[in-house]
Amino acid sequence: MLFNHIKQNAFAKGIHIDRINGYVDHAHCLVFLKPTQTINDIVQLIKGESAHWFNQQANAPPSKLQWQSDYFAVSVSESAIPNVQRYIDNQEAHHQRKTFLQEYNAFLKYHGFSETN
Template identity: 30%
Template sequence: MKYNLQTGSHTVYALQYHFVTVTKYRADVLSDEISERIGEVVNDLAGDFGVEIQNVNGGSDHIHILFTAKPTTDMTKFINSMKGVTSRKIRSEYPEVKQSLKDSFWQPGYFLASTGQVSIDVLMDYVENQ
């Protein structure tokens, strides 16, 4: 089993996450330009939380973000900041989006999963055979 390890003063870790959120009412407002802008905003914000963005992509009504984080990252605070900042910036920079989605840009919920560099079956087998 090979991990992309990161280190702290007393820790070694490999924490990768897959985040997905959708636009309010699943409105088709995410053009390539807007998705790229979301990626820029998220990258700017990530450093404040000790997060490294690996990839940002999505469709016309949702966005996927792959990122790595530290064990001390307050995940709820990071995600709420990410959604809030991107919402404010996109609605202010793209008036056509603000017309479509007046009060909020994202749905309140989201999907977040920790990812591994091996499948769960391989990991279960590894743990069982230790």
């Protein structure tokens, strides 16, 4: 429900979200940016509007949806797009094997950055 809304709202605002999916504590989007679009502007639009919409739904839980203020974004080469699409599509199965924090730290370590807690 939420991811469908995000994708439809983004499309109406000229944002091309190719894939969107997630797990209990995070979301992944594969977004094709136009030259005039910035990652920050798109993320803020998606987060702000989707939280507002979700919290207005009749069946929304009593605790409000609040996205974290930060986000993580990387560019993807054209040759990697099919792998990224599969990865996003298979979030539930993927996170049966590995938590988000484990995955994030492995990514950071692989690319030479310090791990986080």
